[in-house]
Amino acid sequence: MRTDHDVPSAPAPDPGSGPTYAAPVVRGREPTDAELARTMAAEMTTGVLSTLARDPVGTPFGSLAPFGLDGDARPVLCISELAEHTRNLQADPRSSLLVARAPVAGVDPLAGARLTLVGQAMPVPDGELEAAKAAHLAGNPHASYYVDYGDFSLWRLEVESVRYVGGYGRMSWVDLDAWRSAEPDPVAPLADGAIEHLNADHADACLLMAQRLGGRPDAVSAEVTALDRYGIDLLAKGPEGAGRVRLPFDEAVVTGPDIRAATVALAHRARAAD
């Protein structure tokens, strides 16, 4: 990851009223930007396509574009000959696809992750149409209503560079081979449920983890804020301030039962660490 932005890692608290910020404690492996980007791309099914307008020629033009990723991590589009973006791509293949999660009410949209895939969009060659159609429909099943219409065709974005912005002050140009070979996090669809369960039913264990494994013996609360295949993030609060604590699982988790076993192991280790 390259950090090339001087935005602070979190908005400044209200002077005099908010908590102070404690230094983050990071133990173990974290997902790479390539993995975070692939995970988000696998989860999202609509992006914004930027193309070059024909009139005035060369003006960047944004449009909505449902997509599915193929096996080589290329977005496959199903677009109409009659739409602006298709006419634009016929004249100039240069384009990019911006993918971002929907904003959450009350949360700064710039705190969220987003991804720009930059490259050239080309019609899918005849011999690869079936695989491309399957890739598109896996992301965008609604296209089954129109994918076989005469004016629709399948296009593929040949990705040449990948820009990932993970939130405040975290951004990088992702290595192209790393993007292609990264695997989406298999537990991403389970993370929200697991986080809710840990915070609702195991707050004491999470606090012990922050105190005894996460270098925050002062903590009086520790809320799980993220969970991925490699570990969990906690927001620990105590006299030293509010700060991130990152704790690793023993090995990468793949399934729901794996998450359960890995978090139970963390809790046992925290209890034994006193």
Place this chain on the structure above:
Amino acid sequence: MRTDHDVPSAPAPDPGSGPTYAAPVVRGREPTDAELARTMAAEMTTGVLSTLARDPVGTPFGSLAPFGLDGDARPVLCISELAEHTRNLQADPRSSLLVARAPVAGVDPLAGARLTLVGQAMPVPDGELEAAKAAHLAGNPHASYYVDYGDFSLWRLEVESVRYVGGYGRMSWVDLDAWRSAEPDPVAPLADGAIEHLNADHADACLLMAQRLGGRPDAVSAEVTALDRYGIDLLAKGPEGAGRVRLPFDEAVVTGPDIRAATVALAHRARAAD
């Protein structure tokens, strides 16, 4: 409105299982595309900015951009000198801003409305900074945390053309003067609640409206699907098929009590029409 797309006005029903489609019945005034576009732009606070990359030069590059509209319907951005889009705009001001509502789970994203404002982005001149800052913060209050940082500055998109896509098969280039002078629908923030109330508590009255005012005497159900300052949309179902019925209010509504009075008046008229 210009329709220049051969996508059908709704996805084809499952052969043999879905309802047949009845011809729409439209009475009275409907919002113009300029009004629909301004209403959506007033409601949304984050768009996707398309700019021209510096390397490779001229490639369209999409990025997330919170915005607020100023009094002349220009998006005001607050962007960092260190971000890609800002560096891109410094080299070439041509850009566009795509605005779309967040997709709804299970609904085809192409059924939703979206808007592309195309033009040139320029730094806001010194004398107009305060007004621009207020416009941006009205849309994006989170920027209060960073709007005064040294590396952030206010930019304004001078809109040169407006593309509105209202959903399946409804799209137009909106006249620029119409865009600038259109007023956002004052009852848009109230519409969802009013629709829910009408369907939950006044289904009989809505059915009478479709039967007696909307040219659908065969209707056995009529669900309100949209409400704006000028009237309501119903989806009427009966032996003749499922079709849209549009009914006008006597005059444009502005407030919640106006909506109540206007829908009560429609119900009275339907009862009296027998």
